[in-house]
Amino acid sequence: MTVxxxxxxxxxxxxxxxxxxxxxSGIGLxxxxxxxxxxxxxxxxxxxxxxxxxxxxxxxxxxxNDQTAAAIRxxxxxxxxxxxxxxxxxxxxxxxxxxxxxxxxxxxxxxxDIPFALPTIVAGLVxxxxxxxxxxxxxxxxxxxxxxxLAFLFVTLxxxxxxxxxxxxxxxxxxxxxxxxxxxxxxxxxxxxxLPSLAPAIAAGAALSFARAVGEYGxxxxxxxxxxxxxEVTSVRxxxxxxxxxxxxxxxxxxxxxxxxxLVIVALDVLQxxxxxxx
Amino acid sequence: MSIDVSxxxxxxxxxxxxxxxxxxxxTGQLTALLGPSGGGKTTLLRIIAGLETADSGSVVxxxxxxxxxxxxxxxxxxxxxxxxxxxxxxxARNVAFGLEIRKKPKAEIRAKVDELLQLVHLDAFADRLPxxxxxxxxxxxxxxxxxxxxxxxxxxxxxxxxxxxKVRKELRDWLRRLHDEVHVTTVFVTHDQEEALEVAxxxxxxxxxxxxxxxxxxxxxxxxxxxxxxGFLGEVTTLGDLRLRPHDIEVTTSPAPAAxxxxxxxxxxxxxxxxxxxxxPDQDVPVTVVMTRTHARALRLEAGSAxxxxxxxxxTAVTSSRPSARPSVEPVAG
Amino acid sequence: xxxxRRAAAGPATYLLRVFVIAYLVLLVAWPVVLVGTxxxxxxxxxxxxxxxxxxxxxxxxxxxxxxxxATVINTVFGVTISMLLxxxxxxxxxxLSALIDLPLSVSPIVVGLALMLVYGGRNGWFGxxxxxxxxxxxxxxxxxxxxxxxxxxxxxxREVVPVLHELGTEQEQAAQSLGASGWQTFWRITLPxxxxxxIYGVVLTLARSLGEFGAVKVVSGNVLGxxxxxxxxxxxxxxxxxxxxxxxxxxxxxxxxxxxxxxVFVLRARGTRHRxxxxxx
Numbered sequence: 001m002t003v004x005x006x007x008x009x010x011x012x013x014x015x016x017x018x019x020x021x022x023x024x025s026g027i028g029l030x031x032x033x034x035x036x037x038x039x040x041x042x043x044x045x046x047x048x049x050x051x052x053x054x055x056x057x058x059x060x061x062x063x064x065n066d067q068t069a070a071a072i073r074x075x076x077x078x079x080x081x082x083x084x085x086x087x088x089x090x091x092x093x094x095x096x097x098x099x100x101x102x103x104x105x106x107x108x109x110x111x112x113d114i115p116f117a118l119p120t121i122v123a124g125l126v127x128x129x130x131x132x133x134x135x136x137x138x139x140x141x142x143x144x145x146x147x148x149x150l151a152f153l154f155v156t157l158x159x160x161x162x163x164x165x166x167x168x169x170x171x172x173x174x175x176x177x178x179x180x181x182x183x184x185x186x187x188x189x190x191x192x193x194x195l196p197s198l199a200p201a202i203a204a205g206a207a208l209s210f211a212r213a214v215g216e217y218g219x220x221x222x223x224x225x226x227x228x229x230x231x232e233v234t235s236v237r238x239x240x241x242x243x244x245x246x247x248x249x250x251x252x253x254x255x256x257x258x259x260x261x262x263l264v265i266v267a268l269d270v271l272q273x274x275x276x277x278x279x
Numbered sequence: 280m281s282i283d284v285s286x287x288x289x290x291x292x293x294x295x296x297x298x299x300x301x302x303x304x305x306t307g308q309l310t311a312l313l314g315p316s317g318g319g320k321t322t323l324l325r326i327i328a329g330l331e332t333a334d335s336g337s338v339v340x341x342x343x344x345x346x347x348x349x350x351x352x353x354x355x356x357x358x359x360x361x362x363x364x365x366x367x368x369x370x371a372r373n374v375a376f377g378l379e380i381r382k383k384p385k386a387e388i389r390a391k392v393d394e395l396l397q398l399v400h401l402d403a404f405a406d407r408l409p410x411x412x413x414x415x416x417x418x419x420x421x422x423x424x425x426x427x428x429x430x431x432x433x434x435x436x437x438x439x440x441x442x443x444x445k446v447r448k449e450l451r452d453w454l455r456r457l458h459d460e461v462h463v464t465t466v467f468v469t470h471d472q473e474e475a476l477e478v479a480x481x482x483x484x485x486x487x488x489x490x491x492x493x494x495x496x497x498x499x500x501x502x503x504x505x506x507x508x509x510g511f512l513g514e515v516t517t518l519g520d521l522r523l524r525p526h527d528i529e530v531t532t533s534p535a536p537a538a539x540x541x542x543x544x545x546x547x548x549x550x551x552x553x554x555x556x557x558x559x560p561d562q563d564v565p566v567t568v569v570m571t572r573t574h575a576r577a578l579r580l581e582a583g584s585a586x587x588x589x590x591x592x593x594x595t596a597v598t599s600s601r602p603s604a605r606p607s608v609e610p611v612a613g
Numbered sequence: 614x615x616x617x618r619r620a621a622a623g624p625a626t627y628l629l630r631v632f633v634i635a636y637l638v639l640l641v642a643w644p645v646v647l648v649g650t651x652x653x654x655x656x657x658x659x660x661x662x663x664x665x666x667x668x669x670x671x672x673x674x675x676x677x678x679x680x681x682x683a684t685v686i687n688t689v690f691g692v693t694i695s696m697l698l699x700x701x702x703x704x705x706x707x708x709l710s711a712l713i714d715l716p717l718s719v720s721p722i723v724v725g726l727a728l729m730l731v732y733g734g735r736n737g738w739f740g741x742x743x744x745x746x747x748x749x750x751x752x753x754x755x756x757x758x759x760x761x762x763x764x765x766x767x768x769x770x771r772e773v774v775p776v777l778h779e780l781g782t783e784q785e786q787a788a789q790s791l792g793a794s795g796w797q798t799f800w801r802i803t804l805p806x807x808x809x810x811x812i813y814g815v816v817l818t819l820a821r822s823l824g825e826f827g828a829v830k831v832v833s834g835n836v837l838g839x840x841x842x843x844x845x846x847x848x849x850x851x852x853x854x855x856x857x858x859x860x861x862x863x864x865x866x867x868x869x870x871x872x873x874x875x876x877v878f879v880l881r882a883r884g885t886r887h888r889x890x891x892x893x894x
Contacts, residue, residue: 020701032693039762040766043727044723117824119844121824126645126867208718217721236722239830251726254726352792363783365802366784376788
């Protein structure tokens, strides 16, 4: 058998490309792919192409510019810290929503989704009202590095919760009861029985949360003050490069963010398949 | 012939689902496709319906070459194991669906739906949603829906498989009576040999992608073509080099000519029967014998009793051999 | 889950409950409520001012138009793609299903930049050509629609795909065996079955579209009365020391978001009850 022929044994019909599209669904796929390419794929490719057009040296110089490097460092650090925090609080929130019962729990369900649906610029304003200069709590976080953490925590709140919650709901309580009957304490049950089942969902939520934080812009506009070397994030750097007509710098920094997004997507794909298999 | 299947082959990757199937089913008959799960019977039914395409071979329905016809054009009624009820439509709209697709006049649809709902005893439930029906009711609705289009053949895929034992038995009798009323050529898939023996005019035994035997329930039971058919249709035990049914063994408590001697190890009462386990020298597996309680009492059987076993006259038996070989079937004479 | 799945209430349970409630109140609930109270600090004056300002009304209208158009596009596209991903086999399917989620994880500023690079009127890849056809994309409404459609693209798909999976194909096969064509099967059987998922998707898409800020900021040009959307107006008002105006528009936008969440929440609760009932019967 030659390589070119590569007839797979067991395949009775030599289905050329392995599809079962009818005429109508073929057209549907074609039109959808065209739209998806025009809207998403080609523009994102344009970012990568433009970023690489100046060569590696140019790219490297753009992203290692002192102010840019500081912004990237701050963004990635804050996104990582916030994601770690979300892993703990998100799982805790999901746990309370699924396992605990108390009056007003339904209200918490609503509150969780607000950061997702709220316009980001409004989110910034919302946070300013409690943590800005008129803070009723006396917490003046606006225009400091902490405002970045605060905004990230706000906009990424739903991700881990919403990934973990359905998995926790489907979890078979009998397995935990079995573990308890075998003498495991509640902490041990959580660590050895519950947590392993939740792990892929937590990881998927964490990936989404990290990606969202790294690219965040709207909620910071009013809140962070965008002070260079202190509270300026990567997206803001890209925007100022665009406004200064410095396309090379803008696309270079954007390419860095895009690579992070792509990595997250790959991780998500792997994790979601794992969640599906466990479910 | 209503359904003619010839030379049908079907594979899924490396798995051979059907291998050179040839089958002719006469008009108006109720046929069971019987076999173990994964044996290919559902695949065969779905190929007849057009829900699956064969890799090769042809399907002719009522004289119409249907091999290349899509399911929509075959005019077959198909009933699914899990009912496939249209959950958002009322019972009446479910039954009317095929007629609406065929753009029949409203009055005609209404009359037909009423008639069918009466036939399946669901006339009181016309405006309910499927979720408000029991499993058995849903399956009757699915049957009425399939009958509404006046199909040339009615195909049922494990129609009672998802129901509990009691409802299953009721629906089984009901299907038989219904078929006697409407006389549409019907094929149903089942893995329950009792169901097939009780309901069908003819049984097709399908195993490992092949047709093992076709015949009436009596033929299959009395003259199984091979070891597999015999084993699938009822319990089988081994006595010497014979494989036969446990109730086809005669037991005596004194030596008899050509009888095998053994010792009762266990006598278990199951309802009206007694299952006696007899260990026999030169045989690893003990013999199982089934007899009535009266008979067992008369013989005073208990663990330790010495007994003599012989195949009953006219018993259905096959000569046992290695599993791969196909044994010949021979009625035992005396 | 209808039945109680309550862990035996020990001190840990209460501690966790108090922590979660406190966290959510401090991070979300309290600040959101403050926006409301700030808006109504001077009664309804701030809101009536917004509606009296023609530029603000224009901004709100533009946001609404862009959101509706983007939602319509994303709904048609989303349902089509979901059907293809779940029901069909074709090469590249797995890659497509992963890439569909990409807009959720791309920075809005990068989205805006990417669209500029391709549709920019001066030196974009396609921009000059499209402009020759008489269609200005960037710094005009089409660009705003594109940016809005980009960021909210996966939302319908993420709602519909799992429901299609769960639905299975038996009902569709039954419809086909009764003579329904592919098109009839879709309209009469599939679409009614996924109706609620599509509606959740639409509501979420609408909310997300209405609130898009970063991507729109890059491609819109932010021209007063022409390409300034409501979210851009919030920023402009705030930076121009018109806090009251900013809070008023923010309040309007937040109300729509909260309303959207409420709608989805109520529909979901309904759906869960319905499913529980079905399982029971």
